[in-house]
Amino acid sequence: MFKVPEHQVAGHIAIDGKLGPLIDDSGRFYKPLQDDGRGSKELNFYKSFSSDIRVPDNIRKFFPVFYGTQLLEASDGSGLLPHIILQDLTSDRLNPSIMDVKIGSRTWYPEASDAYIQKCLEKDRATTTVSLGFRIAGLQIYESKESGFWKPARKEVQSFTVDSVRSVLRKFVSSNVSVGSDVNPDCSFASRVYGGSAGILEQLLELKEWFEDQTLYHFHSCSLLILFDKQSLLEGRTPVAEVKLIDFAHVLEGKGIIDHNFLGGLCSLIKFVSEILSSLKESSIKSGSTES
């Protein structure tokens, strides 16, 4: 049985007769091949990447598992369409909090048409892409059984400023989040989600090390999905926090050059996350607490 992904926070969504990805109960995610060439480019990436022996083992975990393609009834009712079969990144998650962060201070690439470049450039300037080197493309933050998820509408996300992004990165790991509240996010989960040897920051640093060296691929307009089990955390268990790369319709060969556009944006995000962790340490030192 195919259904619409419950935890999709950005991209085309398969509702109201529109074309979008589907999931099944076995933990697989079916992404329809867009017919403007992007679908086949993404498929080519997955094929090339999954058999590329130059990619180190520790880096593969940052990518969804690729299972091939399958003809499926498209969600828009247009009939059979090839879909890319991927790992459903949220299938084992209970009430996950998720951020989709599009990395890079430009989403276009040199070989693109002038019209495409101008279109992207306009959006890059209108969002935090140019200023921060990344933009939040979508998110959901699970609050509680009573209030459910905070999942701002696309329009709201697109209008995020530098200050909104700073605030969202804090809210993402805070216990006192609620819609419309002006409370200063307490970041009480930061050390367990962003920090620690298996936390988000360590994973971002591991990716960064690869990006400083790899000249295989240039990941234009790719996103980092950052997610963790908010439910586990609320119940006192250790949340599994994960970083995954998604959306490869605009990946090009690196041709011996590092992906400085992705790397720069990644370093900017790392700095924001680090600052949240170090502000915790400072406040726990000030308050005389030994816990962070």
Add this chain to the structure above:
Amino acid sequence: MFKVPEHQVAGHIAIDGKLGPLIDDSGRFYKPLQDDGRGSKELNFYKSFSSDIRVPDNIRKFFPVFYGTQLLEASDGSGLLPHIILQDLTSDRLNPSIMDVKIGSRTWYPEASDAYIQKCLEKDRATTTVSLGFRIAGLQIYESKESGFWKPARKEVQSFTVDSVRSVLRKFVSSNVSVGSDVNPDCSFASRVYGGSAGILEQLLELKEWFEDQTLYHFHSCSLLILFDKQSLLEGRTPVAEVKLIDFAHVLEGKGIIDHNFLGGLCSLIKFVSEILSSLKESSIKSGSTES
């Protein structure tokens, strides 16, 4: 006595009645204040930076010393004009080889006018700025007493491709360079100029560490000047190899965000320099030599 700098490889040059910087015999460099606002912006940067206690001591050495301003007869004969007084970076150098590398995959900044952005973008796309995250803006390579310097004309430098840049970075540290030659650069000076604990690579890495963290300044359209005493090297002495940042007419406040544009380009340059050094090691292992 003021004179035209002998070793200037990029920017406005004070010849043929044009406005450009001057030097004197005491090791000072006088840069005229451009009256379109850029001069005063650069002056403001030097004033702010030189008294900014947040800048670590080990980072100051990458910047020219700032001595204030002075009214001087402008080189274009237009009369008295304020000049920024800086350290002349080449005053102690005998036949230095020099590269001016403009860092960043964009030279414009979000706050600029649309017309300015389009003008910069066009040049960024026409050069290696977008593809490499940096472009060579000028260079001179000292060859020998007989052949003097290889100093390609501005037009030639502006047409450098990715392959030209790769080749120039090798020629810069080779003994078999000569104009128009198709010989594969031997990189025989690479380990003494790029490598070693005081070499160019170590300096670039030290700068990189600061750029991963600093959120004080965004260095748009800045250059790294990379230089060493070719004469010393040819005479068997250890060359002093230096990295300096120059050209601060487009520096803006960082406002809590790292300069991901500069950092990305810097990492790309570092990768090129590292590869030259590692290719040396590989070839010395292959040839059974212990020297690189």
